[in-house]
Amino acid sequence: MLRFLAYRSLGMFITLFVVSIMVFAIMQLPPGNYAERYAFRKFSGSSTTITAKDIENIKIQLGLNKPAWKLYIDWIWGITSRFDFGPSFAYETSVNNIIRSDIGYTLLLLFGSLILVYLVAVPLGVFAAVYKHSIWDYSLTILGYMGFALPPFLLALILMYFLNIHFDLSVGGFLSSKFQNAPWSFAKIWNLIEHLFVPIVVLTWSNIAFQAQTIRATMSDEINKPYVTAATARGMPRKEMLFKYPLRVAINPLLSTIGFDVNRIFSDLPIVALVLNLPELGQLLIKSYMSLDMYTAGAILLLVTFIIVFMNFISDILLAIIDPRVRIYGGNSR
């Protein structure tokens, strides 16, 4: 297990290193840089001629005059040693200040959604598999159709409308205005949960449908395998047996696709955030990328990819914990 851990951690760090170089390259991709943009904005309309010297000065001022490799090393060093993502040119403050609150909400949405997916999908899929042609089975089928047919933004609008009409709840943003600047309290947390409800349901909707179908399929397969009959024949009570035997194996595909789920949630997030008026990293990324605010864009890209790579790592570890074959053969053998 230790060797497995070391091996996978090393793999993760190499991946992260490669990813960071790619992110940095992407940051440099748009034509021009912030110094030109800055000069243009500062002097436009003032009939001053901007010389190359002026731009050079601004570059020095912003610290952009160094070669790319030096910029990369400074950037990465700042992040790894001080957790400092550099300056945000557009907002004239540090990137840390800008993304701090948004990253919190983004992570809240992400993990809230992930947890809800597994909390709902696993029991639903198991019940549907164990009680074929029961109410569970049929509701899963219906959920399946709706999960794949309803686009998230439409679901968001429907839920908002419904909650507004019937419960007089205004959902949009993360907090009601009266709590916006209030200190954390029980009421504030409850308010936050109320506001998280719609976006999390929207983000998990199709994932629940998908993962519950997966669990139903693998569980149905496993239930008919000889080792399940053998366990029953040894005298294991049914419920205990289902948990101990088929479920332990049926859960595998779910664990191995955690990274995939994270991806899906991230790609649905911007449109859901747009409809529900949530501050979130996706929009900030596009805005800062367009305004050549390279460190802000870089920080967001890096964080998002980091989360995906890290969740893949977690998924590997969980698989190894649950399946000794992965632990012993490193997942290369069945």
Next chain:
Amino acid sequence: MSSEQGYETVLEIKDLGISFSTDEGDVRAVNGVSFALKKGITLGIVGESGSGKTATTQSILGLLSENARIDNCSKVIFKHPQKGIIDLIKLGKNDTNWSDIRGRYISMVFQEPSASFSPIYRIRDYFYETMDLHLKIKDKNKREEFSLEMLSKVGIPDPKGCFGRYPFELSGGMKQRVMIAIALLTHPLVVIADEPTSALDVVVQAQILLLLRKLQQDLGMSLIFVSHDFGVIRQIADEVAIMYLGEVVEYGSIKQITASPFHPYTKLLLGAIPRFEHRNTFLSSVPGDIPSPLNRPSGCPLHTRCPSIIKGLCDKSSPNFLTIKGKHKVRCFFCEKLMKEGN
């Protein structure tokens, strides 16, 4: 219970009928099977693949799949040491009464050792599971000692090492030995082994047969041993039931069956044992194909393949059991005629 020659009956199957409902229609897998298993005896059940051997044995412990339907008149009478006589057919799939029958008084050994273990757990977990369920041995040292003793009894060369392994780290033969050890841990009254050696190579097969025979005698338990191979049955069984298309067509002691088989199907099956002298004409197997159980032939099920068929009789009505001598019984019109002429 009925007792014959001083042997007590531990398990009796009466008029067992099983149908599976499938998309193509009802499959009649078992049709009116009856036999009694006596204490300390090995009963062999032999028949071609699809003759209903697995369905018969799985019905005993309520292990049939969801689409199985058992006839209302069928009975599986088990004499429980504490609770007395129980009809196992009447227990629901998840009845709590199973808890001290399955794996306690009636154990099973399955055909595919590799598929019969979950790869998630170590060998010792399976031993502890059975102890927790049935033996209530709490002391950690005693548990281990007891398990290792059983492992060496079934011929595992390194019990301690094996104990900590995962099933996929053992060979097929070793896994089958482990499955036998777990099945015997509780000293059950009945062990049901459904083709326990069919997935193993010939040398290992012979070793496992010897082992089962020895343990059955040492522990004085009753064994139901299922195989499609009469050669295997001959090595282990005291009594034999020959099955064809869901029916027992001949029953008798192994001596009676091998020395004087009556039923045409038994004769065909005996001819199908590979003999050393006839190595080159390997397997003069039973001619023709077993009919689909979706549309069972009318009358005697064998009449589509039977060399001794009496036209107009065998394809119209079904023969009844006829006692030849002692427990030797046969179900065949041709044999009936022979006996009458002989007298």
